Amino acid sequence: MNSMFLLVLGNTEISLIPGISIAGATPELTKFTPPADAEYLFYEKPKIIDVIPVTPEGHPTPAIITKAAKELANFPILVVRAGTYLAPLIPHVHISNEVGKDFRGEPALPGISEIIERSKMLGMELDKLNVKELVIGESTPGGTTTAQAVLWALGYDARTSSASPSNPQELKERVILEGFKRAGINRGSLKDDPIRALMEFGDPTLAAILGLSLGFRGDIVLAGGTQMLAVAAVLKALGEDITRFMIATTRWVVEDKSATFVKTAKEIGIMTYSADLDFSKSKYKGLKDYENGYVKEGVGAGGATWLAVKAGYSPEDVFRKVEELYERLVKA
Template sequence: SNAVGRDFRKEPALPEFGDILKRAKLLGEELNKSSIKELVVGESTPGGTTTAQAVLWALGYDARTSSASPENPQSLKERVIAEAFSRVGLEKGQLRDNPLEALRQFGDPMMATVIGLSLGFRKDIVLAGGTQMLAVSALLKALGEALDRFMIATTKWVINDRSATFIETAREIGIITYSADLDFSKSEFKGLRDYEKGYVKEGVGAGGATWLAVKAGFSPEEVSEKVEELYRRLMSMKG
């Protein structure tokens, strides 16, 4: 689907979420027929931590999502969410029994896609991302899915972000988590060292990619070294 999320302060974010769900579920069902036993799904969504927090609040979780910025703009997120809740006439937690309405009003295409995949693929699923995957987990739980076949794979930077509530909210939802212990503190590149200062924190399924590497027998240190090597190669191409 080529649908994009709308500004949920002004209108429902995903009026066509059913089409996204249906297509993603069909893909999940096709993958389910294969020999794949565990599906790892990553994400990258502009503004996705705000839509995630709105959905979590609508479902009754007192959560704070992380941010790609070292300074989490939590007051801005809360103001935007308050405007959206006011538009719908909602209080926090009022959609705990209507998760699809929470998705329609406040979600984003990534959430609808991952939920559809999860409904179609019936084996183990690793949700590779940060606090946005908490919203996906909460929606799946509210839809009646057993969470024992799901895990969130994230990074230490998300876990250590005290401006967010990753561990607390994951525990409240009842989803297990894996944290990739990558370390770029000694990197020769500022762009990688900045991860240790709170920039980005996750990024396109970094936790899930590390989870797969560790399962294949590599250590987090080796993954960090490989990232450094690839970064060096990219910088040399740029030059």
């Protein structure tokens, strides 16, 4: 296989705002989500915390989809710590300790240059390997809000998705507009200054994926939902050739009426792939509820499914493996 899967981990203080993220049972537990997601890909359960990340209602992390695809297709995974509260207890590449700030009170990433530069160096080293395609996923609680803020700053009338069936758009918009007021800008003010848009409103994951994309010159699959639209928009604003990029997501994101994934992807001009996963026949409510708008995407689930499909497996095979993994969790 000439593809490599990268999982980029990041935290932002935005996830601590009550109601804005359900990528953890409580806002405080979202600090553990990125390293726990990464660890679960390699172990039966995370090391850093004794349970896998779940929503407040108990729906399992989308890492279960990525793990299922990995167990089927056996693709290599490299974990990249872009900026988290805690390091994962597995081998990984360290980029930064810098957690994204709450952009309502200060710029999100004062150290953005270092994150981009180090990530670009990593991308350039990976470019020397016999790797034709990087598939880059992410785990970043609160990341849909930072992504929407960046897209708005660049002039896109975009709405990002949510791990909840009740997308907290009103809360997201209020938080973003408070950030815009602090920075003294309006929608579209930074369309010619995408790095400042990231610095003011982004998160470590967005900055690291940008750097990786600038350093690696082969094909890149941005494995994620509406967050990856922000990366694509910044790349386009910097004059990058968007034709070597594709966003791989899940049908749950594409069908999310509270978001603008398809519309915004067309505006940017980036190709998309939608993993046709279906959990409606699952024996487990935690998985079946994916069909009711919970979770949708994350930890590169769509991109991992893409790799499994390329290796000859079907989305149904991925679902059966997810069911098997969930059964193991329930028994454990």
